[in-house]
Every structure is written in C-alpha cells, then in structure tokens.
Amino acid sequence: AQRVTQPEKLLSVFKGAPVELKCNYSYSGSPELFWYVQYSRQRLQLLLRHISRESIKGFTADLNKGETSFHLKKPFAQEEDSAMYYCALHGSSNTGKLIFGQGTTLQVKP
Amino acid sequence: GAVVSQHPSWVICKSGTSVKIECRSLDFQATTMFWYRQFPKQSLMLMATSNEGSKATYEQGVEKDKFLINHASLTLSTLTVTSAHPEDSSFYICSAISGQETQYFGPGTRLLVL
Numbered sequence: 001a002q003r004v005t006q007p008e009k010l011l012s013v014f015k016g017a018p019v020e021l022k023c024n025y026s027y028s029g030s031p032e033l034f035w036y037v038q039y040s041r042q043r044l045q046l047l048l049r050h051i052s053r054e055s056i057k058g059f060t061a062d063l064n065k066g067e068t069s070f071h072l073k074k075p076f077a078q079e080e081d082s083a084m085y086y087c088a089l090h091g092s093s094n095t096g097k098l099i100f101g102q103g104t105t106l107q108v109k110p
Numbered sequence: 111g112a113v114v115s116q117h118p119s120w121v122i123c124k125s126g127t128s129v130k131i132e133c134r135s136l137d138f139q140a141t142t143m144f145w146y147r148q149f150p151k152q153s154l155m156l157m158a159t160s161n162e163g164s165k166a167t168y169e170q171g172v173e174k175d176k177f178l179i180n181h182a183s184l185t186l187s188t189l190t191v192t193s194a195h196p197e198d199s200s201f202y203i204c205s206a207i208s209g210q211e212t213q214y215f216g217p218g219t220r221l222l223v224l
Contacts, residue, residue: 034212044154044203044215086153095159095167096142096207102153 002027004089006101013077014109021072021104023061023087032090033070034098035061039083047072047085057081077108112138114206116216123194124224130190131219133204139184140206144213145177148201160187194223 003026013019025031035047048056050063050070061072070087087101113136123129133143142161146154158179160166166179176198178190187206191198199222205213 036215043217044205046212046214049212096213097144097156097159098213099156100153103151105151 002089002091002099004087004099004101006085006087006104008104009102010105010107012107012109015079016076019072019074019077019081019106019108021085021087021106023070023072023101025068025070025087025089027068027089027091029091031063033061033063034088034090035059035070035072036086036088036100037083038086044086077106079108079110082106082108112136112206112208112212112214114140114204114214114216116202116204116219118219119217120220120222122222122224125195126193128190128192129194129221130188131202131204131221133187133189133206133216135185135206135208135214138206138208140187140208141184142207143181143187144205144207145179145187145189146203146205148203148218150201154203157189191221194221196223199223 005024033050036044037047038044059074084103086103088098115134117132145157148154157172158166158168160179160181162181162184168174181187201218203218205215207213
C-alpha cells in the first residue's frame with residue numbers, strides 16, 4: 001500500500017535553530033516525492049521535489065530509499081518558515097495522484 | 111508559475127441546498143484536476159480525480175451522487191455539493207496538472223452549511 005507518514009504533528013524551534021521535518025513513505029516502486037508548504041491563509045504550494053535536487057528557501061530534502069525517508073531540513077530556521085508542511089508521494093500510475101502525509105506544523109519562535 | 115483559481119472563496123448555505131464550486135486553470139490547460147477536502151489542522155483528503163471530457167474517478171468512501179464533478183473543458187472543473195448538510199462543512203481545495211507535471215493548487219473554498 002502507498003502511504004506517507006509524518007510522525008510529528010507539531011515541531012517548535014527557536015529562530016536560528018536547525019530544523020528537520022520527518023517523512024517516511026511506503027511504496028514498492030520508484031516514488032517521486034514532494035514537499036508542499038501552506039503558510040497561514042495561503043494556498044498550498046510546492047516547496048521542492050526530490051528529482052530536482054534543489055534548495056528552496058534554504059530547505060533541502062534527500063530521498064533515502066534504504067530508510068524510505070524524505071526528511072526536510074534547514075540549518076537555520078527563520079520566523080517566516082512557520083507554516084504547515086506536507087510530504088507527498090506520487091506513485092508510478094499515470095493518474096497524477098498525490099498521496100499526502102498528515103502534515104507537520106512548524107512553529108519558529110523568536 | 112501556473113495559477114489555479116477557485117470561486118467562490120467562501121459560501122454559507124442552508125441545509126438541503128446545493129452548492130457549486132468552480133476551479134479554473136488560468137494560464138494553462140489542465141488535463142487533470144483533483145478535488146480535496148481539508149478539515150481544520152488536518153491533511154488533504156483526495157475526493158476525486160477529474161479528467162476533461164470523462165467521468166470523474168472517486169476515492170473510496172466518497173459519494174459520487176453527493177459530490178458531483180464536471181470537467182467540461184481543459185480549464186474548468188466544478189464540484190457540486192448536493193443537498194448539503196452541516197457535516198459537509200469543510201474547506202474544499204482543487205488542484206490541476208498538465209500531463210505529468212506538478213500539481214498547482216487553488217486557494218480553497220470554505221463551505222459552511224447551516
């Protein structure tokens with residue numbers, strides 16, 4: 001079964017501290033993984049995807065197939081990073097469907 | 111980047127009435143649109159996948175007669191909540207893709223059924 005798990009509902013850190021939002025997935029094939037972010041009162045938007053291997057707003061995520069993880073990291077959190085973060089999986093079907101994790105609220109305190 | 115709009119952004123209706131929500135891709139042709147439901151502080155729950163010119167594919171547990179989806183053109187999909195009840199109150203979000211590209215999300219529609 002295809003599944004995405006984000007074990008932390010809330011992650012609270014101080015400004016300048018490192019951040020790691022955990023994401024584990026369950027999928028038998030070669031997945032495509034994404035991180036989406038939803039700022040307060042804004043729409044969901046793509047933060048990054050594993051195939052592009054880029055860093056957006058200082059965030060990076062590496063796909064670890066051995067651990068079936070795609071954790072999101074940032075070395076120094078900023079207050080404007082406070083938002084809801086969703087990890088999502090796109091399987092090999094041609095439907096384009098995404099399977100979302102439960103989401104993690106990141107709270108960066110001053 | 112690609113823009114997806116939804117209309118209305120919020121709606122209040124009486125129990126038993128029907129409500130139509132529109133989802134439009136403004137600057138690209140969307141071969142597929144998706145409809146999600148989001149409860150407060152919870153994840154997005156996929157309701158259905160809508161392909162232009164064909165019937166929508168509903169996820170398990172989603173009543174297709176309750177949530178009517180029409181995808182009449184490559185830029186417009188509509189979700190109609192029929193005979194709405196208070197338990198249908200939620201935040202409804204659509205997204206659109208062109209081919210196998212990234213999903214772009216609409217701003218959502220908040221529905222309150224009294």
